[in-house]
Amino acid sequence: MTRTARLTATAALGAAVLTAGALTVGGIVAQAGDDTVQPGQIVTALDRARTGGDALPASLVLSELGNGGVLATSSRLLATDAGRSFWAAQDAQGDICLIVALGDTGHTIASACNRPHVVKENGLLVGFQGFHGVDSDEAVAYLLPDAAILDDVSAPWRVLSDNVVVAASADVKGHGSSLSTTDHDSIALVP
Amino acid sequence: MTPSPPRTRRRRLIAPAVALAVGAVIFSAPQAAQAAFTQYALNYPAHESTPKYSAVATVRGGKGYVSSTIMRFYVQTLSSGVLVASAFGDAGSTVNLSHASYSGAKSRCYWDYTGGTVAGNPTIDIDCWRLT
Numbered sequence: 001m002t003r004t005a006r007l008t009a010t011a012a013l014g015a016a017v018l019t020a021g022a023l024t025v026g027g028i029v030a031q032a033g034d035d036t037v038q039p040g041q042i043v044t045a046l047d048r049a050r051t052g053g054d055a056l057p058a059s060l061v062l063s064e065l066g067n068g069g070v071l072a073t074s075s076r077l078l079a080t081d082a083g084r085s086f087w088a089a090q091d092a093q094g095d096i097c098l099i100v101a102l103g104d105t106g107h108t109i110a111s112a113c114n115r116p117h118v119v120k121e122n123g124l125l126v127g128f129q130g131f132h133g134v135d136s137d138e139a140v141a142y143l144l145p146d147a148a149i150l151d152d153v154s155a156p157w158r159v160l161s162d163n164v165v166v167a168a169s170a171d172v173k174g175h176g177s178s179l180s181t182t183d184h185d186s187i188a189l190v191p
Numbered sequence: 192m193t194p195s196p197p198r199t200r201r202r203r204l205i206a207p208a209v210a211l212a213v214g215a216v217i218f219s220a221p222q223a224a225q226a227a228f229t230q231y232a233l234n235y236p237a238h239e240s241t242p243k244y245s246a247v248a249t250v251r252g253g254k255g256y257v258s259s260t261i262m263r264f265y266v267q268t269l270s271s272g273v274l275v276a277s278a279f280g281d282a283g284s285t286v287n288l289s290h291a292s293y294s295g296a297k298s299r300c301y302w303d304y305t306g307g308t309v310a311g312n313p314t315i316d317i318d319c320w321r322l323t
Binding site for chain 1: 227228252254260273274275276277278279280281282283284285286287288289290291305322
């Protein structure tokens with residue numbers, strides 16, 4: 001094989017590797033790329049000035065959360081209720097996350113992250129259970145876009161803030177609900 | 192001048208100790224940072240409500256997702272066979288769970304459909320990790 005042929009073969013192999021890599025990354029980017037909406041456009045609290053109370057629990061390893069880890073300065077405390085705390089945050093892929101620290105002594109923290117357009121259309125559900133000895137905490141929460149009309153929320157769902165509704169698991173079984181949005185869409189609360 | 196035996200022995204001990212300490216720093220730091228996640232399901236074709244379990248280990252949480260925007264996805268921890276923590280999400284969310292450390296525990300993950308049992312008992316790929 002001549003030097004030119006070897007170079008050509010090497011270049012072809014390199015191009016193939018790069019293409020494969022691009023396809024792999026492309027799969028992720030394509031998932032991320034179908035979303036032109038920024039998190040702060042869905043939940044404007046994510047763009048407000050950060051305060052000391054917005055910090056996530058020190059026990060939480062941020063790199064473990066979401067896709068590629070939650071950005072340390074992105075968390076915003078949205079609500080507290082019965083020993084629980086609810087934060088919105090963004091991960092490294094630009095997803096919106098709802099992070100819930102439970103009121104149990106087992107230091108349980110549950111979270112879910114999803115694309116901004118999904119949160120806009122569906123809200124963001126986190127169901128959680130924490131048991132530690134006889135102590136337990138069990139509920140279902142939604143992070144809602146600013147566009148959700150909270151006047152539509154009815155028992156057993158409770159409004160904790162402009163973006164968070166919650167219901168005890170025991171109360172909410174069979175109590176799905178639907179909210180209208182200012183965009184003339186609807187969001188189903190599915191327990 | 193007669194060399195001091197204790198100092199020589201100490202010097203002999205210090206060199207290996209330093210080497211061990213440096214080695215420990217070099218090798219343990221990345222492991223500590225990366226050992227948090229252990230994947231136990233990779234594109235695993237799971238049937239509805241059929242959990243995939245991790246090996247028994249020290250568990251302080253879990254993570255995962257289902258390749259579906261319709262199904263609900265669960266990440267749970269069991270200690271001695273008893274459920275100690277659970278988290279779930281919808282619409283293709285990445286679900287995370289963290290909690291106090293339990294030794295001799297398992298992580299598990301599964302999906303279901305809130306609208307009832309899916310006809311045909313299909314499988315959907317899931318990805319799951321336990322946190323240690």
